[in-house]
Amino acid sequence: MRLNKLSLFIAAASVAGMGLTSTAQAETVIRIAYGNQPGEPVDVAVNQWAEWVSEASNGELDLRPFPASQLGSETEVMEQARFGSAIIAITAYSNFLDSVPDLAVLDAPYLGEDFESKLKVFDSEWFADQLEQVHSSGYHIVIPNTVYGVRHLLSRNPVSHPDDLNGVRIRVQNSQMYVEAIRAMGATPTPMSLGDVYPALAQGMVDGVENPAAVLHGGKFHEVVKHLNLTAHMHTVAPFVTGLAFWEQLSEEHQQILTETGQQMAEYLGELVAEESEEARERLRSEGVEVHEVDTQPFRERAAEQIPTAFPQWSDGLYETVYEIING
Structure with a gap:
């Protein structure tokens, strides 16, 4: 421990x-x-x-x-x-x-x-x-x-690069960090409560949602959109x-x-x-979801560039300092 x-x-x-x-x-x-x-x-x-x-x-x-x-x-x-x-x-x-x-x-x-x-x-x-x-x-x-879990992206179309998310509306929780995270990945963040996601997906108001696989399956969002992209953008x-x-x-x-x-x-x-x-990942696959491995390096590079500038209240060099602690 x-x-x-x-x-x-x-x-x-x-x-x-x-x-x-x-x-x-x-x-x-x-x-x-x-x-x-x-x-x-x-x-x-x-x-x-x-x-x-x-x-x-x-x-x-x-x-x-x-x-x-x-x-x-x-x-x-x-x-x-x-x-x-x-x-x-x-x-x-x-x-x-x-x-x-x-x-x-x-x-x-x-x-x-x-x-x-x-x-x-x-x-x-x-x-x-x-x-x-x-x-x-x-x-x-x-x-x-x-x-808490590894967060992935469930979307209407496959995603393998930040360019694939240009103009794609992704539901996020109403948090500045999650908004900026999805923006840094290349998508258009759309804050809303999790309870509103299913009808929003069904009506085309959003094109995807991010969360751990268990939450994505529990919300039955895969009944509407069929591509699970293993972006692993947050180890929460x-x-x-x-x-x-x-x-x-x-x-x-x-x-x-x-x-x-x-x-x-x-x-x-x-x-x-x-x-x-x-x-949960296997349940999604068995229920018709296509699971895509993703090269996360392009997303990682964009996050390292854009996230620090989105939070001017942070100490200088904070993102780099914590990244080094974790990966050093």
Whole structure:
């Protein structure tokens, strides 16, 4: 497990919960918020995490999963956490763009070619410095390194080069990073909620959608567009975040339990994601989708050129610095 510098920082630092009572031994209920549907890898892993936490704390910590955005959008849940609610939420590093801008680089396209390389960044001095800024902004990252999935492009026509995406409208989530990522790949980014994608594809409002294969299959988008292009433009790693005020209310023992079992959960989730990704790709193929291998080098070069200029709020040389940490 990755418990060196990163874990020492987290353990020394002062994640989310509700229903605190007056005695230290009383049960602390912590709501776990995520947008994934029941049965998806994140949901399965969070439910397992809840069991591990209950066992390790002798029932003093009670994690209660809230899938399918039941507690609100990522932005709304993050605000609830910052203001002291007993919540731990999975989010995207790009959602820190306003509070800790440099962290958003971790969602930039083509930073790493695999998760093993990408995860190296969480053991770096650079990331330790970012964690200090996260605390200054009122948050605490409980689990920094949960593997979320490799994002590919499902489109109406095959894609093998950025030129193939000229004028092609690709649905993205409403995030500046995802908008700029798709623009850097050569397409026209079209932000909309995931729930609106199927009719938008069917009506020709968009020509494609990007996401991990499991999400693409789950949304049944392949019923409309039939080409899965293995662009692997993002190896997405997501943090579980809470408010610093709540985290500091917890005992050191409870902080340690959440941190250590959280790392177990991150490893378990990584295994689930790898299995689900391969299975989803095969399901897509068996249901009539053509799967295309893609030479990612032209996309990689465009991203390295265009992404840094799209974020003037970043520190000088940030993209290159983090790229070197990951690939050095």
